[in-house]
Amino acid sequence: MQQFSLLDLSPVPEGKTTADALANTVALAQLAENTGYHRYWLAEHHNMPGIASAATSVVIGHVAGATKTIRVGAGGVMLPNHAPLIIAEQFGTLATLYPDRIDLGLGRAPGTDMKTARALRRHMAPEESFPQDVQELIAYLGAGPTPVQAVPGKGTQVPIWILGSSLYGAQLAAQLGLPYAFASHFAPAMLPDALATYRQSFQPSEFLERPYVMMAAGVCAADTDSQAHYLRTSQQLAFARLIAGKPGKLPHPVHDLPAQVAPHVLAQVNAALGCSATGEPDTLRAQLRALTDTYQPDELMVTGMIHDHTARLRSFEIAAQVLTDLRAP
Template sequence: MKYSILDLCPVPEGSTAADAMRNTADLAQHVEALGFHRYWMAEHHNMPGIASAATSVLLGHVAGKTSTIRVGAGGIMLPNHAPLTIAEQFGTLATLYGDRIDLGLGRAPGGDHAVWHALRRGRTGEDNFPAEVAELMGYLGDADPQAAVQAHPGQGTHVPLWILGSSLYGAQLAAHFGLPYAFASHFAPDALEDAAYIYRRDFKPSGTLAKPQFMLAINVIAAETDAQAHYLRTSVQQAFARLRSGTPGKLPAPVEDIDATIGLGLRQGVDQALRISAVGGPETVRRQLAELIAKYQPDEVILTGQIHDPAARKRSFSIAAEAMADVVLEDA
């Protein structure tokens, strides 16, 4: 089983977006050496704690700092963009960096209603996502001499497409197109089991994929001890609580008493949303990862972890890599 990284390029309190981008390049090199398969980044807007808004630009930076790990979007929110523009951007990345580029596609705005309006002004609210996916596939596939518009670069690069989602809609669409499917279980796990079932049941083999390929997203916060890991986890708990409260900010520093900081009720709601997680010392994380993989039977996992201290984040993924190597060996 392959295991990969989802990095939102977090901006910790006390640091800048420039610091976050340097940390992202450093982390990409670190996890490449650890044997991770992919390094994905996601499109978010109007969030001071996430520096990956211009996702394709930052992916080019990461690809230029690495040599073997796959680099891609997890994902691009396609309704924010003209499919031709995305084909040209990712066709350029594929032209520069070869067969290392992935393109995961989502249909949310990557922000609130104000973001939706700012990005999609002049466009109707009609859901054209399936047609836009098909249009993008055409731009990245073999050239059609009869086509009035072609993507240069892009045409013929065959950049692999993924459908991303947190509902049954994405599962159905990925199955219809015969594309791989990544579920956002790291923050919206409620439909996880049903989505995985529907995707596998309804999957139609395509020219690019003969059988379903399902990716499970897992939060991982690992440290030397369980207590240290739970302390580090309070950063993402605070960040998620602020997002739910409509006050997103930079990634907070960890706190000793999370309930005193955000309140018991809100903390319980946050933990429910973040329940697809492995949090603890090396043995605890190994066990929890093994349990999640055994339960959901993914073809691949993608790990993410919002940790305030960049050095602790690197250490967390080192522990996770060791744990995943053990889990894969046991499964074999």
């Protein structure tokens, strides 16, 4: 592992507002910059009361303006929701305002339910257009001729990543010679196969000479193991409600999670969130070392939702200390 980074969904805790969530995001980004994180990514989700990062490019600009050196980007923009030209203009503008600091991760899923997807796109295309849309977007951000120009955007060469949770994204990233980020923080099942597919099929390109893999993992750190497991129940409970079709704000942590979540649902939650590390610093170190030794990522991106903002800051501070020790020379 050469670098470690942070993914933030701008969670909205119960009892708080989206304004609180966005203020918390800025504070967390500033802590990330000061504790050695390489990137700070935000993700596009829609129609979800517990996530404040729907207008992802706007939040990226806000975070970049409140920090100085850390890379800020999308992890990711769900490209089926947008015309490639619009994304080229948005991220070209960001790259113009914050040179050499902006990343653009692209996902194939709509990041929401189909009713909301229709509201976003107005017209749903039946055919698979993601590979063509990615290449169109790359062209807009490049220096070559295009039928129309992205202004700002043209010539900015914003680094593009392919995101995925299956073999599809791995194959496309390898074919296009782009860096690949796997969403193992909530869908780890295909992680080994996807990384093997990407590494074995990678074609060098003008963007990248050799494969570059990022994997994601949940973290919840505290001064004791028991406190960390208690804080993590907020995210487990939120995920259980999402599975049940009842998304909401990030719940308060609970001491009796099995009493509130049916056993079969809790099993689904724990499987989905299984690529994670929870505990005090030594416990976290052992669990994160096991993950990085097993999968050998070039970069590890950590994420985690904790209801209490101060505890969340402390969790990522502990994670930074541990990951600094684990980072390869």
